[in-house]
Amino acid sequence: MATAKANKRIVTALVALALMCSAAFYALAQQASDAKKSSPAPAGKRHTLAATLETVQWGWLDPKEPPKLTVDSGDVVSVETMMHAHDKVRPGITMDEVVALRRANPGGGPHSMTGPIYVNGAEPGDTMEIRIVKIVPKPFAINFNLPGKDFPTIGALAPEMPDGFIKFFTLDLKKRQAEFKPGITLDLRPFPGTLAVGIDPNDPSPRKGGSTDPMAPVSTLRPWKNGSNMDINELQEGATVFIPIFLKGGLVWTGDSHCRQGNGEVNLTALECSYREIAMQLVVRKDLKLEWPRVETKTHWIAMGFDEDLNKAMVNAVREAVDFLEQQKMVPMSRYEAYSLASMAADCRVTQVVDVRKGVHCMIPKSIFTKKS
Amino acid sequence: MATAKANKRIVTALVALALMCSAAFYALAQQASDAKKSSPAPAGKRHTLAATLETVQWGWLDPKEPPKLTVDSGDVVSVETMMHAHDKVRPGITMDEVVALRRANPGGGPHSMTGPIYVNGAEPGDTMEIRIVKIVPKPFAINFNLPGKDFPTIGALAPEMPDGFIKFFTLDLKKRQAEFKPGITLDLRPFPGTLAVGIDPNDPSPRKGGSTDPMAPVSTLRPWKNGSNMDINELQEGATVFIPIFLKGGLVWTGDSHCRQGNGEVNLTALECSYREIAMQLVVRKDLKLEWPRVETKTHWIAMGFDEDLNKAMVNAVREAVDFLEQQKMVPMSRYEAYSLASMAADCRVTQVVDVRKGVHCMIPKSIFTKKS
Numbered sequence: 001m002a003t004a005k006a007n008k009r010i011v012t013a014l015v016a017l018a019l020m021c022s023a024a025f026y027a028l029a030q031q032a033s034d035a036k037k038s039s040p041a042p043a044g045k046r047h048t049l050a051a052t053l054e055t056v057q058w059g060w061l062d063p064k065e066p067p068k069l070t071v072d073s074g075d076v077v078s079v080e081t082m083m084h085a086h087d088k089v090r091p092g093i094t095m096d097e098v099v100a101l102r103r104a105n106p107g108g109g110p111h112s113m114t115g116p117i118y119v120n121g122a123e124p125g126d127t128m129e130i131r132i133v134k135i136v137p138k139p140f141a142i143n144f145n146l147p148g149k150d151f152p153t154i155g156a157l158a159p160e161m162p163d164g165f166i167k168f169f170t171l172d173l174k175k176r177q178a179e180f181k182p183g184i185t186l187d188l189r190p191f192p193g194t195l196a197v198g199i200d201p202n203d204p205s206p207r208k209g210g211s212t213d214p215m216a217p218v219s220t221l222r223p224w225k226n227g228s229n230m231d232i233n234e235l236q237e238g239a240t241v242f243i244p245i246f247l248k249g250g251l252v253w254t255g256d257s258h259c260r261q262g263n264g265e266v267n268l269t270a271l272e273c274s275y276r277e278i279a280m281q282l283v284v285r286k287d288l289k290l291e292w293p294r295v296e297t298k299t300h301w302i303a304m305g306f307d308e309d310l311n312k313a314m315v316n317a318v319r320e321a322v323d324f325l326e327q328q329k330m331v332p333m334s335r336y337e338a339y340s341l342a343s344m345a346a347d348c349r350v351t352q353v354v355d356v357r358k359g360v361h362c363m364i365p366k367s368i369f370t371k372k373s
Numbered sequence: 374m375a376t377a378k379a380n381k382r383i384v385t386a387l388v389a390l391a392l393m394c395s396a397a398f399y400a401l402a403q404q405a406s407d408a409k410k411s412s413p414a415p416a417g418k419r420h421t422l423a424a425t426l427e428t429v430q431w432g433w434l435d436p437k438e439p440p441k442l443t444v445d446s447g448d449v450v451s452v453e454t455m456m457h458a459h460d461k462v463r464p465g466i467t468m469d470e471v472v473a474l475r476r477a478n479p480g481g482g483p484h485s486m487t488g489p490i491y492v493n494g495a496e497p498g499d500t501m502e503i504r505i506v507k508i509v510p511k512p513f514a515i516n517f518n519l520p521g522k523d524f525p526t527i528g529a530l531a532p533e534m535p536d537g538f539i540k541f542f543t544l545d546l547k548k549r550q551a552e553f554k555p556g557i558t559l560d561l562r563p564f565p566g567t568l569a570v571g572i573d574p575n576d577p578s579p580r581k582g583g584s585t586d587p588m589a590p591v592s593t594l595r596p597w598k599n600g601s602n603m604d605i606n607e608l609q610e611g612a613t614v615f616i617p618i619f620l621k622g623g624l625v626w627t628g629d630s631h632c633r634q635g636n637g638e639v640n641l642t643a644l645e646c647s648y649r650e651i652a653m654q655l656v657v658r659k660d661l662k663l664e665w666p667r668v669e670t671k672t673h674w675i676a677m678g679f680d681e682d683l684n685k686a687m688v689n690a691v692r693e694a695v696d697f698l699e700q701q702k703m704v705p706m707s708r709y710e711a712y713s714l715a716s717m718a719a720d721c722r723v724t725q726v727v728d729v730r731k732g733v734h735c736m737i738p739k740s741i742f743t744k745k746s
Binding site: 155160161163180182183184260261262263264266267268270311315321330337340343346353358360362367368369371 | 516517518528529530533534536538540553554555556557558559560606633634635636637638639640641642643644682683684687688691692694695703704706708709710712713714715716717718719720721722723726731733735740741742743744
């Protein structure tokens with residue numbers, strides 16, 4: 001893409017910066033004390049992956065989908081994304097059309113997923129480190145809730161909101177703002193709502209068409225160990241996500257592009273947009289074993305938990321936060337100490353309550369670690 | 374108290390500052406369009422209320438407890454607080470003793486509550502505006518989890534943490550820090566875990582001794598419409614809480630003093646401390662009608678929801694956030710627009726999951742309102 005090429009030098013500089021920040025911090029905190037520390041991955045080749053009907057799938061992650069691009073660990077890929085439902089949910093659409101599109105893909109998510117990207121050398125049991133280097137949105141966006149009378153379980157207040165409601169936005173990409181209405185302005189904070197590696201064959205989510213084959217396509221609706229529809233608001237430019245790998249080649253997808261979201265995503269949607277480019281460095285980590293994804297930002301480590309029941313999602317997120325604190329090697333501590341520290345310092349937020357499988361994430365501030373080695 | 378007197382001038386200046394910030398912002402946002410706007414309350418008289426066995430009750434809010442102090446609306450009260458269980462849970466205590474104290478007051482909270490303070494003119498249906506002017510902790514603190522084998526429902530990971538664990542802290546009040554262990558330092562962020570007005574006779578919480586009298590004492594364990602054990606981490610110095618009043622005189626209590634807490638308070642306790650002084654300006658608002666408490670900080674309005682089920686607490690918090698946005702008068706909007714805006718801009722956090730009745734609070738950033746009138 002022309003824009004991606006024009007920005008190549010900036011991206012290269014950002015990649016170098018991200019390498020220095022991310023690898024240094026995470027290496028300190030990683031769980032395996034005897035793990036072979038991987039050197040910061042060199043900034044590899046640059047690739048682009050445009051969003052077309054050939055490269056984008058609507059609503060399902062199919063492990064048998066042929067890769068659209070093959071890269072090496074350390075390469076940077078600039079991926080284009082579409083709006084929901086193969087780019088059909090765009091400004092000007094009516095609520096009736098949104099509802100019809102939702103019903104046209106039963107069980108599948110509305111999300112348009114660009115991918116999969118095959119990463120050479122990635123094997124089940126490894127971890128995919130995805131560094132969000134840069135995000136350039138396209139200049140329009142949408143927010144809506146589905147009519148509660150027809151979708152009474154989708155959205156925090158669905159039973160109290162019988163009608164559908166939709167709002168269109170023209171984004172000011174220079175100011176990185178959207179006007180909600182005169183007097184209310186939202187700063188853009190783009191992040192990929194959905195970022196997945198290939199499915200976990202043990203994911204209890206239903207498969208497409210009710211198949212019992214664990215390798216049948218999985219809906220993009222439910223976040224899980226392979227990431228998918230995490231909707232982690234804090235996964236913005238400069239952040240890194242670590243996702244356990246289940247299938248050979250990793251198989252990276254992204255979609256459900258967001259330009260801003262509150263923790264909770266309460267009416268069902270964020271400021272839903274699409275990206276001209278999301279530049280991601282993909283690094284295969286042989287030295288890092290995870291069961292669930294984790295995020296690292298400049299200021300925090302973020303543990304996450306998912307479940308259909310928010311009470312259980314919270315427990316799962318807390319367990320992950322305690323695991324992280326117990327396993328980090330900067331300041332060794334017992335599991336009870338980790339539990340105690342999480343109680344005083346971890347900031348647990350409601351990721352979302354609208355993805356069937358709800359989410360909580362707990363943010364552990366790096367600033368509490370005052371010992372440098 | 375000597376310290377309170379010495380700090381009088383600083384407090385007076387802070388009160389003036391708080392008045393300017395708080396009243397100006399909230400007046401803009403208040404819900405009743407035709408309400409008579411109250412002028413900023415003049416900084417009234419100063420009072421102190423020391424914590425003694427006469428002024429502090431352990432674990433129950435009794436609406437028949439005689440007031441320990443009577444003040445006028447606008448007065449500032451410097452309240453001293455105790456550690457849990459009438460100051461018995463202090464550094465050096467054993468876990469067996471903590472457990473014995475917990476069992477010594479069945480159904481009641483561990484909290485030591487200083488009060489009640491009777492505010493002249495406060496009537497049921499009014500709102501108590503409590504401005505947190507200043508907090509000065511005493512220089513020690515505790516964090517602990519109860520043994521999960523004996524208390525399997527208390528604490529996010531209780532079934533996985535069979536043993537009790539307790540940790541003592543000496544606070545560095547100059548640096549406003551606590552050392553968790555060498556290499557980990559926590560900045561102090563004190564806030565009252567429990568801040569209540571007199572009970573709501575319709576609170577479904579059980580009453581002391583199983584009484585069916587709605588005016589029998591209510592445990593301090595469960596947050597409710599009258600505030601009580603809210604554990605809202607963001608209610609720090611400079612913040613203001615607005616609590617609906619149910620009983621004549623308002624009847625303000627505070628206790629469960631915290632020196633730092635993560636959102637979630639996951640192991641049961643925060644950095645539990647006590648205060649030499651928490652200075653609060655108490656303002657009776659006749660012009661403001663609320664059903665549930667709300668908090669205002671310099672940067673956010675905070676709506677809250679409670680329920681034994683975190684899923685329902687979330688829904689309740691979202692409804693409160695949408696109510697707030699729909700009712701504010703700075704930029705009029707429909708309820709559907711308010712729902713949409715909350716989805717993109719409100720940051721919902723897990724307040725706590727350890728108070729029997731769990732909490733979620735949604736933070737609405739003031740910065741999105743770019744229109745000044």
